[in-house]
Amino acid sequence: MKRFWIRRGLRFFAFALLFVTLAGFVIMSLWNALLPTIVDVSAITFWQALGLLVLSRILFGGFRGGGWGGYGRMRHGYWRQRMAERWEKLTPEQRQQMRQQWESRCGRGHYGRRQQTDPQQEEPRTTAI
Structure with missing residues (x-):
């Protein structure tokens, strides 16, 4: 799975470099x-x-992706809204299964967790919010 993402990242970088080079030559030629x-x-x-x-790009377009070709929808939370709608349709069992899949893929980090101390324990423990 990691190799897929590495190849995909390298391919994206190669196409971006090709695009910037081609744009530079077009601007220079014109x-x-x-x-x-x-x-x-x-x-x-x-x-x-x-x-x-x-x-x-700085003066006229910025670096946020602009509003062409559907990019404006992503800035306004389009994908977040779609994911929230899909999440609401899942049953509690499906949600738990999805969480377990995320943990197995991404690891168990401290994102979305807060430190709480228990009076009987001296060390802080993490609990899900």
């Missing part, structure tokens, strides 16, 4: 083909084109 003759500015390098890409 700038160098159009603007020196129209506005009388100098040609730019690949790294300057990437800088322009980042600058335009």
Whole structure:
């Protein structure tokens, strides 16, 4: 299972790197083909084109994913709402089974747990909320 996620992460990184490289070359080519003759500015390098890409993303698009192609729904809790609806439809036995599957996959961390002290015990113990 871990190998799947590692391969998936590497594939995502490769496609992101390819996309950024391609975008840089497209920006550089368009700038160098159009603007020196129209506005009388100098040609730019690949790294300057990437800088322009980042600058335009900061000024006009931000880094949150924008609202194109359904990304805006994710910002507004779309997936959280869908998961909550599915969770409500599960029976208590199915919920317990799901929790056990999550613990076996993700480990038993202290997320969502608070430390409580028992008067008979000296050491604090963790309990689920």
